[in-house]
Every structure is written in structure tokens, then in C-alpha cells.
Amino acid sequence: MSGLRAALLDFIADLRTAGVRISIAESLDAMHAVAAAGIERVPMREALAAALIKDEADRPIFDEIFIRRFAPPPLPAGARRGPARRSGTFGAAGGPNPSESASGAKTASPESENEPAPATRQPQATDSRAKASPSRNSLDGASAERDSELAARSGDGSSEYDPASARESDLKRSYDAPSHDLAGGSEAARAAALRAIEQTPFSRYSDLEYETARDALAILKRRFRARLARRLKLAAAGRIDLRRTLRAAIQHGGSLGELRFRARRPRHLELLILADISGSMKYASALMLKLAAGAAGAFRRARSFVYIDRLAEAGFEHGRLVMTPPLDLYARSDFGRVLAELTARRAELISRATVIVIMGDGRNNRRPARANLLRDLGLHARSILWLNPEAPERWNTGDSAIGQYARAVDAMLLARNLREVEEGLSRIG
Amino acid sequence: MDITLESVAAGMRQARYITNQRVETAVFLALALGKPLLIEGPAGAGKTEVAKVIAAMLGTELIRLQCYEGLDEARALYEWNYQKQLLRLQADEASGQRWEEISEHLFSRAYLLERPLLRAISAPRKVVLLIDEIDKADEEFEAFLLEILSDFQVSVPELGTLKAHERPVVVLTSNRARELSEALRRRCLHLFIDFPGIEQERRIIELKVPDLDARLAADAARIVNAIRKLELKKAPSIAETLDWARALVRLGVKELDTPALRVTLGLLLKHEEDRERVEAKSSALAARPR
Numbered sequence: 071m072s073g074l075r076a077a078l079l080d081f082i083a084d085l086r087t088a089g090v091r092i093s094i095a096e097s098l099d100a101m102h103a104v105a106a107a108g109i110e111r112v113p114m115r116e117a118l119a120a121a122l123i124k125d126e127a128d129r130p131i132f133d134e135i136f137i138r139r140f141a142p143p144p145l146p147a148g149a150r151r152g153p154a155r156r157s158g159t160f161g162a163a164g165g166p167n168p169s170e171s172a173s174g175a176k177t178a179s180p181e182s183e184n185e186p187a188p189a190t191r192q193p194q195a196t197d198s199r200a201k202a203s204p205s206r207n208s209l210d211g212a213s214a215e216r217d218s219e220l221a222a223r224s225g226d227g228s229s230e231y232d233p234a235s236a237r238e239s240d241l242k243r244s245y246d247a248p249s250h251d252l253a254g255g256s257e258a259a260r261a262a263a264l265r266a267i268e269q270t271p272f273s274r275y276s277d278l279e280y281e282t283a284r285d286a287l288a289i290l291k292r293r294f295r296a297r298l299a300r301r302l303k304l305a306a307a308g309r310i311d312l313r314r315t316l317r318a319a320i321q322h323g324g325s326l327g328e329l330r331f332r333a334r335r336p337r338h339l340e341l342l343i344l345a346d347i348s349g350s351m352k353y354a355s356a357l358m359l360k361l362a363a364g365a366a367g368a369f370r371r372a373r374s375f376v377y378i379d380r381l382a383e384a385g386f387e388h389g390r391l392v393m394t395p396p397l398d399l400y401a402r403s404d405f406g407r408v409l410a411e412l413t414a415r416r417a418e419l420i421s422r423a424t425v426i427v428i429m430g431d432g433r434n435n436r437r438p439a440r441a442n443l444l445r446d447l448g449l450h451a452r453s454i455l456w457l458n459p460e461a462p463e464r465w466n467t468g469d470s471a472i473g474q475y476a477r478a479v480d481a482m483l484l485a486r487n488l489r490e491v492e493e494g495l496s497r498i499g
Numbered sequence: 500m501d502i503t504l505e506s507v508a509a510g511m512r513q514a515r516y517i518t519n520q521r522v523e524t525a526v527f528l529a530l531a532l533g534k535p536l537l538i539e540g541p542a543g544a545g546k547t548e549v550a551k552v553i554a555a556m557l558g559t560e561l562i563r564l565q566c567y568e569g570l571d572e573a574r575a576l577y578e579w580n581y582q583k584q585l586l587r588l589q590a591d592e593a594s595g596q597r598w599e600e601i602s603e604h605l606f607s608r609a610y611l612l613e614r615p616l617l618r619a620i621s622a623p624r625k626v627v628l629l630i631d632e633i634d635k636a637d638e639e640f641e642a643f644l645l646e647i648l649s650d651f652q653v654s655v656p657e658l659g660t661l662k663a664h665e666r667p668v669v670v671l672t673s674n675r676a677r678e679l680s681e682a683l684r685r686r687c688l689h690l691f692i693d694f695p696g697i698e699q700e701r702r703i704i705e706l707k708v709p710d711l712d713a714r715l716a717a718d719a720a721r722i723v724n725a726i727r728k729l730e731l732k733k734a735p736s737i738a739e740t741l742d743w744a745r746a747l748v749r750l751g752v753k754e755l756d757t758p759a760l761r762v763t764l765g766l767l768l769k770h771e772e773d774r775e776r777v778e779a780k781s782s783a784l785a786a787r788p789r
Contacts, residue, residue: 116524126691
């Protein structure tokens with residue numbers, strides 16, 4: 071078994087290299103899982119996945135590396151694929167020794183719904199489990215599929231088997247797995263897409279990334295809403311309810327056996343968002359506004375504004391950002407002027423319950439920063455959070471006045487990608 | 500029951516749970532390795548049902564701990580029965596007993612209210628412990644759970660350490676309302692259950708609502724699958740699909756055309772916005788692909 075152990079360790083190393091976090095305990099679990107499930111391809115794949123993959127978004131990476139590591143052995147060129155060669159063995163890239171794996175005769179049906187199927191696969195009219203069970207002990211699904219592929223390609227059976235294209239096909243199936251597998255809700259596929267896009271820096275965004283992020287935002291919105299609701303509720307917990315505690319004590323003969331606490335009440339916060347929508351900031355700001363809009367219900371009042379050199383109220387109509395009044399998108403950023411405007415409207419917009427969230431890079435085109443106005447606004451508000459999508463090494467360079475603003479706010483947070491925006495917004499309260 | 504992959508597959512089939520290799524392997528490993536199984540996936544995809552099926556398969560009791568915000572150790576593990584203790588205290592005082600004698604009785608198992616975790620640990624035989632919607636519990640409770648899941652033992656100061664006679668089969672479910680800690684994930688095997696594909700859902704409908712015409716079952720599975728792909732506030736669950744299928748039988752629907760779909764949409768969709776969105780596409784949804 072040392073060959074198999076080495077292969078599994080290499081496989082785990084590949085997963086770690088690809089960014090999947092695997093602890094030593096999980097590696098040991100994987101060994102035990104394979105020992106229990108056996109080394110036939112499909113059960114082994116699922117056993118390894120159960121032990122190693124703790125986030126469905128990592129599953130495509132897992133499938134790809136699994137196919138690469140435990141690829142079926144290539145057949146000699148010119149050889150016809152016959153029953154004698156139909157063993158469910160591994161080989162090639164570091165796979166276990168063929169003698170370590172089971173082999174047997176081919177059965178007709180593909181393995182299971184989880185095993186990606188060729189396009190020509192017909193729905194099974196009867197319970198596929200009944201058919202699949204014997205095949206699990208005899209031949210893995212991928213081999214079965216490749217056989218059918220081979221048969222389809224060869225027609226009269228005279229064509230040669232091409233291991234390269236078979237592996238490519240395996241890989242393709244691996245990539246296709248979520249969409250086939252999850253043809254229903256596709257939640258896992260959505261989660262995987264979100265995972266990728268939420269880590270992409272805004273600085274690398276084009277319209278394409280923005281569209282992808284916008285599509286993936288639904289999951290993030292739900293998560294953020296729940297996270298924020300928890301935070302706002304939890305913050306108010308912990309006070310003892312004396313009247314209920316005494317009443318409970320009466321039941322126990324007067325002894326203070328049980329403490330009763332006040333019911334948790336959501337705090338009545340107000341949210342005021344200021345988002346810079348100048349060229350370099352437009353993607354970050356639009357996504358942040360959408361994300362925050364999803365949690366507007368958690369606040370007593372939530373208002374969003376966008377700015378470049380002036381302030382405009384922001385809203386969404388049919389998913390599109392609408393500004394009132396419209397801003398000149400080619401104007402030069404001037405947050406100092408925006409602060410003056412905000413100060414003039416302070417009574418209308420800001421109270422002691424208001425949390426102000428600013429999304430901007432603090433680049434002011436060398437115009438007066440007027441950070442003192444921001445400090446004054448902070449005295450009248452509950453708190454000010456600043457989300458900055460710019461990398462810290464660029465802060466205070468060129469026309470950046472972020473250092474001055476940083477001293478006037480309660481927290482200056484990095485918001486270089488969607489995940490960091492969510493983290494930042496979750497600190498509200 | 501001899502735990503093999505085949506026996507698990509057969510057991511789940513016998514419990515009328517339509518499954519796939521991924522689910523079977525994860526359940527098999529949870530039983531064979533004695534590790535907790537963390538099941539994630541959208542609400543209504545059949546996560547809780549897996550625990551019920553395991554209990555049915557093993558012919559044992561299912562102990563369920565429903566998590567919610569504010570759940571604490573007292574609700575999950577044990578509490579002393581204060582009222583009973585007070586009654587005993589008053590009775591013993593009246594009979595002139597000394598405190599040493601009284602306290603001996605007061606902190607015994609007879610006065611302990613066992614909550615789900617302790618019930619699972621102290622059960623004389625292997626049981627299935629379902630910790631449902633762990634993502635709804637607070638992070639503090641999750642940390643507390645780590646200790647239980649590692650050792651399957653509990654320290655009650657007055658009684659000492661209570662250790663499980665038989666390690667329970669532990670199934671945790673999560674809808675991902677919040678991210679669970681890495682520490683918890685590390686201790687569990689992981690399984691993601693998504694909504695079934697068209698074919699699998701058709702089989703579920705046929706199994707659970709045998710009175711529905713096979714053609715209608717296929718149409719229902721196809722339509723529900725298409726509806727789930729829309730951006731909705733709440734996608735229809737499998738249970739809602741089955742309710743819909745039963746309603747189609749009761750209403751005597753022969754053809755799942757646009758009017759029939761519109762009339763019965765309320766069984767699948769529970770938000771008005773979702774209903775409006777789907778109604779707008781009902782003709783396309785009802786049309787059978789050529």
C-alpha cells in the first residue's frame with residue numbers, strides 16, 4: 071500500500087498547492103476513508119472528497135486534480151479495447167500500482183448520477199441504483215463511459231483508442247461535473263463562481279468581471295444580510311431582567327436559581343452610504359451599494375449617495391444605478407466639496423444613530439481634503455467606516471489624501487475585493 | 500448491520516431515499532470511521548432527511564437538537580431540575596436531615612434534565628444525533644460543540660465525567676447562513692447536497708407520489724428544475740415539489756399547461772415577487788421541449 075499512500079500524499083500536496091486548505095488530521099482522515107471505501111475509482115473519489123473538501127466551491131479543483139492524478143492507464147496505441155482490459159485500475163501520474171486495485175468485468179450502466187455522463191446518455195427508466203450496485207464492484211464509471219465513447223467513436227470497432235483525448239474528455243467531464251450534477255438548483259456552481267469572483271481585486275475588473283460579480287451577488291447578499299442581522303441583534307444582548315428573574319425565583323421558593331435576561335432587540339441604527347463612482351471606483355462602489363441595499367431592512371433608515379465632485383442620491387431601478395440629480399461622470403473628484411455639501415445637509419441626514427460608510431480611495435485631485443469636516447460629522451454620527459479599495463502601498467501617494475481622512479474616521483478598512491467589502495460592511499454596528 | 504458501501508446503499512433505498520454515490524459514500528464513511536458528517540446545501544434539498552434515513556437504516560433512535568440563535572449549553576446539554584430539587588429540599592428539611600445527606604440526593608441523575616446532547620451521550624445503544632441548522636447557533640455554542648464532538652464526553656461538576664457508551668452517529672446540517680469555523684469543518688466529513696437534477700427529482704416524485712401520471716411527473720420535475728434556475732427569493736424545495744405533485748393528483752390535472760401551472764404555483768412559491776416572476780415565464784416553462 072505504500073504506493074497508494076504516496077499517491078494520496080502527492081494528491082493532497084497538489085490540492086494544497088491549488089489553494090485548498092487541508093490539515094494533517096484531514097490527511098489522515100483521507101487515508102482512513104480510502105482504506106474503508108476501497109480503491110475503485112468512484113467510491114475512492116467520493117471518499118477523498120468527503121474527507122478533504124469542506125467547501126463545495128473547492129470541488130471543481132478537487133475533480134480536476136483527481137482526474138490528473140488518478141487518470142486511467144493509457145492503452146497501447148493500436149490496441150482494441152476489449153473486455154480483458156476493462157479494469158478499473160489507476161496508473162499514470164503517480165496513481166497506485168494496478169495490482170493494488172480491483173478489476174472485473176464491465177457492466178452496462180454508468181455509475182451514478184454523480185458521475186458525469188456523456189451527452190448521449192439516456193435517462194434510466196428503472197432505479198439506477200439497482201443497476202449501479204454491481205458495477206461499483208467491477209468497474210468504475212469513468213472507464214465505462216470511456217468505453218461507450220470509444221464504441222461510439224469507433225463505429226465498427228476498428229478505430230484506435232486515444233489516451234490523450236480520453237484524458238481530455240475526463241478533464242472536461244470533471245469541469246462539467248457541477249453543471250451536470252447540479253442541474254437543479256446549481257447552488258454549488260453558483261457558490262464556486264462567487265468564491266472566484268469575490269477574491270478578484272477590483273483593480274482587475276472589466277465589464278465582464280463586473281457582470282459576473284453582479285450575477286453572483288445573490289448568495290453574498292443573503293450571507294451578508296444574515297451576518298449583519300446577527301451582529302445587530304447580538305450587540306444588544308446581555309442585560310438582566312430583574313422583574314422576570316424575581317418572578318422565576320418565586321417558583322423556586324425565593325432562591326435566585328435562574329437569571330432571566332431581557333429579550334434581544336435589534337438596535338435601531340441608520341445607515342448612510344457615500345460611494346465614489348469616479349472611473350477607478352465605479353465597479354467597487356456599484357457592487358458595494360448593491361450589497362448594502364440587500365440589507366437595508368436591518369436599519370431604521372438607509373440612504374445611499376454617490377459622489378464625484380458633488381453628492382447625488384443613489385437608487386436602483388431594474389438593477390441599474392440611478393442618480394438624483396445626475397452627476398457629471400467626467401468631473402474630477404473633489405471629496406472636500408462633497409463634505410461641505412454633506413455638512414450643510416447634516417441635520418437632514420445624520421443623527422446619533424447613523425453609521426456612515428464611505429467607499430473611496432481618498433484621491434482628491436490635490437484639492438482641499440477638508441478632513442476637519444469629516445471629523446465634525448463623526449461627532450454627530452454613531453461611527454464612520456471608510457472602505458478603501460486601493461492597496462495600502464498606494465495610500466498617501468500622488469493626490470491621495472487618505473491619511474488625513476483616516477485620522478477623522480473610526481475605522482479605515484481595506485476593501486480590495488468583494489470579500490473584503492462584505493467583511494467591512496459587516497463591522498457596521 | 501454490517502457496514503459496507505453496498506449495505507448503506509441498500510439501506511437508504513429501503514428507507515425510500517433516492518440517493519447517489521456521493522451521499523452513499525459520505526454516509527458510509529460517517530458510519531465506518533465514526534466521524535461526524537456535516538451536510539451543507541440549500542434549504543429543502545433533503546439534508547435533515549439523511550439523518551432520519553440513517554436512523555431508520557440502523558433501526559435506532561434519532562435525537563434532534565434544533566439550533567437557534569441564543570441556544571446555550573443548558574438547552575443543549577443538561578439542566579438541574581430546580582423545582583424538583585426544591586421540593587426534595589423542603590421535604591428533607593422537614594424530616595430533619597443534615598445538609599450532607601440532603602446534598603447527596605439533590606445532585607444525582609434523578610434531578611438532571613437531560614437535553615439532546617447528553618441524551619445522545621448517555622444512551623445505552625448507538626443513536627443518531629442530528630444537530631440541525633448549526634449555522635443558526637452562535638459561534639460560542641459551536642466552540643462548545645467542538646469539545647463534545649472530539650471526545651463524546653461531558654463533565655458535570657457534581658457527577659463527574661459522563662462518557663458515551665456507544666459513540667452516536669452525528670449529523671450536522673447547515674444552510675450556510677454564516678460560515679462555520681474551520682475547526683468544526685476539520686472534525687467532520689463533508690457532504691454537499693444540492694437540489695436534485697431533473698431525472699433524480701422525477702424518480703423522487705414517482706416514488707413518493709405514485710398516483711401521479713409518469714408524464715406529468717416528468718413535466719413537474721422539468722418545470723421545478725427550470726424554476727430553481729431563476730433568481731428567486733426562495734427556490735422550491737423537494738417537499739414543495741411533492742406537495743405540488745400531490746395537488747396535481749387531487750385536482751385531477753391531466754396536462755401541465757400554462758393555466759394549470761398558474762393556478763398551482765402557490766404550492767411551489769411562497770413569495771409574491773417570486774410568483775410574479777415565474778408567472779411571467781409560465782408559458783415558456785409549461786412548453787414541453789421538442
